[in-house]
Structure formats: structure tokens, C-alpha cells
Amino acid sequence: MSDLLANLNSPQLQAVTLPPVHALILAGAGSGKTRVLTTRIAWLISTNQVGPHGVLAVTFTNKAAREMTARLSSLVPINVRGMWIGTFHGLCNRLLRAHYREAGLPQTFQILDSADQLAMVKRLLKNLNIDDEKYPPRELCHFINAHKEQGVRAAQAEVYDHYTQKRVDIYAEYEAQCNREGVCDFAELLLRCFELLQRNEPLRTHYQQRFRHILVDEFQDTNKLQYAWLQLLAGGGAKVFAVGDDDQSIYRFRGAEVGNMRDFERDYCADNIIRLEQNYRSHGNILAAANAIIKNNRERLGKNLWTDAGDGEPIRAFEAYSDIDEARFIVDEIRELVRDGVPATQCAILYRSNAQSRVLEHELFTKGVPYKVYGGLRFFERQEVKHALAYLRLLGNPDDDTAFLRVVNFPTRGIGARSLENLQATAHQMNSSLYNAAASLTGKAGQTVGAFIRLVETLRQETEKLPLPEIIEHVVEKSGLAQHYRLEKEGQERLENLDELINAAATFVDDDGVVMANAGEGGALASFLAHASLESGEHQAGEGQEAVQLMSVHAAKGLEFDIVFISGLEQGLFPHENAVSEGREGLEEERRLMYVAVTRARQRLYLSCAQTRMLHGQTRYCTASSFLDEIPTELLLKLNKKAAAAPTWGGYTATASSEPVAGGLRVGQTVEHAKFGVGVIVSTEGRGADARVQVNFGGGAGMKWLALEYAKLTPV
């Protein structure tokens, strides 16, 4: 026990060993909040104040939940599997699975991810003959989710004009459709769980009595519904231990309310507010940069962070010519670090927007550096994996229209768009699922769709008694998916991913620690599918391998790495233009995000930006982020200060940093083109006959991508 409490400073010790009371730990990044929370669970259990059964802990990501569970099992000799530690979504999913009937859901209910949700909204608009330009589907998804996150159903939504009325009508249709199909979107998991507990007294009492201690990490980012959910569960006298940092509140756009911290003090009469001020994570220069950035925000509860770790290294800043050049720089640095003995897993590349990962991934892949992407296009979101999952979903629940439409004609079975439109109209009239409506189709459509239905029925019968991995293998083969990708020119990787899906199923263990692979029952499939929807990429190929970590700044919250690269520090990207257009509040949120990013680093921090960037199919010309100016220059080491003739930008001067592509040309080189005149190469792509260069010809011709083979550039 004394071991457990060793290495805690005095406010940390105080927090960990508080008697059973409500408490709020308000403290800055890296001050040990998560450590305190985990240690408190261990302390409560090892002093017999509560059993593992009586603890509910909410973390922010699945990765964090796993880390917490691992840490806990090293602290106390208990079986941590089966403990209720997870994200809000994960915990609600678990509760709904256990009580699906009471929640009005089919046993095998599926989870719609955001892409599925968007597809469903589009489909609804079409069925209802609503103009999707007037009612953009993405906005509708946002509208629906925002309402759910406030705990508001369509029937209770406030209507103040005709336009809103229409949107609320669509929301209502969407709810009805989800119920018909037996599917839940992410926000629904929470809302439905909340309503279930609210409505069902015996169930509520059961959980209220069960959970004696509720602990919440990253409390600053809870939204109104999550707050209410916690309050409901704590209603039977449980003690709530919340930890958070107002400076790291980065989910305002999803309805998170920092005000929850103030409400908490009021609602729980929490007299125990403990502040932690010593930072144990980062070296002094990194912390000084973080403090310098965040102090520009006005709306703060105010905290001071200090460290006794020493200044450490300066912060490295690099300005690249292009996104490709930036990626090359980052990957070269990482290769050198790894050569020097830094574990690849201790190197993280962070970006503001998931779209940035493509170029980075490409460079890592080309140079043979193993990497792992968290968030963004996750393993389970890849096309081929989603196709396979859709077949599996149909086995469990034929009414799942989203899954139906995904694979009814994939691989192609000669089912045309017209037939599907007919089918959708019929289903709409009959108020039934597409699967059920298929029986009433006639003619050719009836035949082709009928064959598909028979295929699904056969698959269901054939796999009924099989263990999970074999179900998947069978479905991948017999559905024609495998053959389809075998014939595809670049199908190899997709086939590998399908194999990986089977592997994932073979090693799949559910929340209660049951190895599901051999449980030949419908439950195994359903819980595997739920896992696939909630999982954020941890099962990518190469599990357990040393790999560079790639993720958005949002996904990095709560994590730490020895070496951190923050890429794309450009005006409009980070701070993001959408947020900036909202005025000061938007900018302050971006600044908190920057604060989160900077404080992930333990020893070394790299900040980089590019002069040009391809984003969403367009080349953007960028200026350096204003956040760079907020860092005192004495903390910075500018890595490309020395060069002479290259263009300057935001106080930086660039050098030619990369290897020649072809014909001895390299980034930074001045060249002449017969038509466009003299320019500077800003980035390159491809090799040999495919090599392309991007040249800045200045005011006249501007920026141009040229194929080297044809463009005939002469070095000058």
C-alpha cells in the first residue's frame, strides 16, 4: 500500500486519499490528474472501501481506457477485466447490450458511424423528396447530433421558423428510420442509455447502488447529456471524483461546456477542490512555450504550472516549401532519432485536420517506417472492411438498410439504380425494411434482388454454428468479396485487410473478458460488430509493433510522448479558419488545442509549417500560424535559418532540404521554363518518369505542377 502512494506529491496524495466525498481536481496539463485518478481507484480498492465491481471510471479514448486498466492491474492484484472503465460511448453501449430489451433495441443492434449516418440522412432526403441543397445532409447530421447531445428528441425540439420545422421533421423521420432498422448512431448510444435509466426505476436503482465511486477524467469536455447521465448514476449516493483542466477544453463544437466545472461545484457541493501545479511531463522550455501560448486566452480559471525538470532542449521550428517537403523533413528526423535509439512509439506526429495524414503516411510508407494512425480513416472504416462488416450486420439484423444498400450490389450483381429506387419507394410505402420489401418486387429487379436475399439467407444458415473467425472467413469468401478483390489490380492490400479482420475476430475479447472467438452464438458476432464501430484504430495491421504514432490533436488528448511533431502550423489550418471565423471564442478554442498539442511532449518538440499545401484537392498558399509568434523566440531553434537565396516567409528562411528527384533537380532550386520563365521548385512528387515538380514562378505564372518528363526545366 505504501508503494501505491509513494511518488506522489502532497496535493496528489491528498487527492488520492480523500475520504468518500465528491471532489474536483482542477489542474493543468501533465500535473498528474490521470495518475491521481488511477491511483485513487487502486487505493479505494486496496483499502477495501469498494470492490472492483463498484467502480465506474470514464476516460476519453479507448486507448486511455486500456492504459488505465493496465496501470491499475500493476497497482493492485485484482482482475481488472470486466471493470467498468471506458469511454462514455463504450460504457453506454455495454449497458444497452445488457438491457437491449428494456431499451427497445434488437439484441444485435448496430452502431452507425458518422459516414453511415450521413448516408442514411441522404437516403431519407431522397425518399422524402427534399432538396439537399436547401437542407445539406452534413448540416442535418450536425443538427440531429447537437439535439441529442442536449438530450432533446425531435418531439421536444424547439421550432421557431419554417426552416427549423422542416429540419425537425427530418430529425423525426431519421429517428423513426433508425428504430425501424434497429441501429444507433453515436449520440443515440448516450441518449438512449440516459432515457433508459431515467425511465426504468429498478434498473436505475440497481446501477446507482452498484457504482459507489464514479471517476471522470477530462471532465472539462463533458457535454450536457453526459453530465446529466453522470448525475443520474450518482443519484444513489455514489461519490463523484472529477478531474479536468479548463485550458484543455477542446470539444466546445460538440457541445462540451466548461461551465460543467462550475455546475459541478454547485450541484455536488464539492468543497474538495484540489489544484495541482507541478508538471512532471515536460521539460522547462516546452512548458514555457505552452504557458506563453495559453496566457493569451482571456477566459481562464487560471493556473500556474512549473517544473523542476530543467529547461531541456530548445523547441525546433522548421518551415518547409510544401506539405510534401514537410513530411520528408519529419520522417527524416524520425529515422535519425530511431537510429539513435529512440523507440518509434515515442515519436508522435500531430495534425489539426485528419486530411493531413495522407501525405505523412505516404512518406512514412515510402521510407519503410512502420506507423500507426489513430482516428481518421481507421481500420474498420476502410472500404473492404466495411463491406465485409455490412454482410455480417445483415446476418444479425436484416432490417439494417444501411448495410443492405452497401452490399446489395457489391460485388456487382446487375442490380441497377432504378431497381433500388423502386425498392426504396416500396419499402417507404410499406413502412418496412428494404430486406422485407424485396419480396414484393417483380420483374428483373425481383429476380436480382431476390438472389441477393437468398445469398444472405444461405450465408446465415451456413454460418449459424461456426465460431466467429470462421463466420467472417466464410462470408468474405461466399459473398464474392474475396474474389472481387483478387481480380482487382490493387486488391492485394484489401485482401490483407480482410485477413486482418479475421485475425481481429480470432483475438477478440469482449468487455467482460470473455474470448468471443469460440463462442458460436449470435452474441459473439453482435459484440464484435459493436467493437468494430467503437474501436479507434488500435487493431490496425502491425499490432504490437514499434510504430510512429499519427493522430489529430484532438485524439492526442491525455497522451504523452518523448518526441512530438506538430505539423501544419499555418494560418487557416491551425488555427483553423472555421474556428477563427467565429471570432474570439473560436480562436481561444484553437489556442487551447495548441496548448494540448504542445503539452504532449516530454523531451523534444518540433513545430513545422509549409508554404504550400494540397488540401481537399487544392493547393493553398500558407503563412505561418500566429501561434508560432506567441512563443518567445529565445525558446526556439530555427532549423532552416542558414540558407541564402530561398524565399523567406514569416521570419523564416528556407533551405533546400531534400534529395534530388530527377535530372539533378531538387526542392529550393531555381529553374527556367520556356513559357513560364524563372521560378523556384517548392516540392516534388514521384520518381523517374512519374516525377512531378511544383514550381513557384512568382507574380506572373504563379504556382504550377509540372511533369518533369515533358516540362523541360533548366537549372539556372
Ligand SMILES: Nc1ncnc2c1ncn2[C@@H]1O[C@H](COP(=O)(O)OP(=O)(O)OP(=O)(O)O)[C@@H](O)[C@H]1O
Ligand atoms: N508525483 C509524480 N512523480 C513522478 N511522475 C509523476 C508524478 N505525477 C505524475 N507523474 C507523471 O507525469 C506524467 C503526466 O501525468 P498525467 O498524465 O497523469 O497528467 P495529466 O494531468 O493527466 O495530464 P493531461 O492534462 O495531459 O491529461 C505521467 O508520465 C505521470 O506518470
Ligand SMILES: [Mg+2]
Ligand atoms: Mg490526463
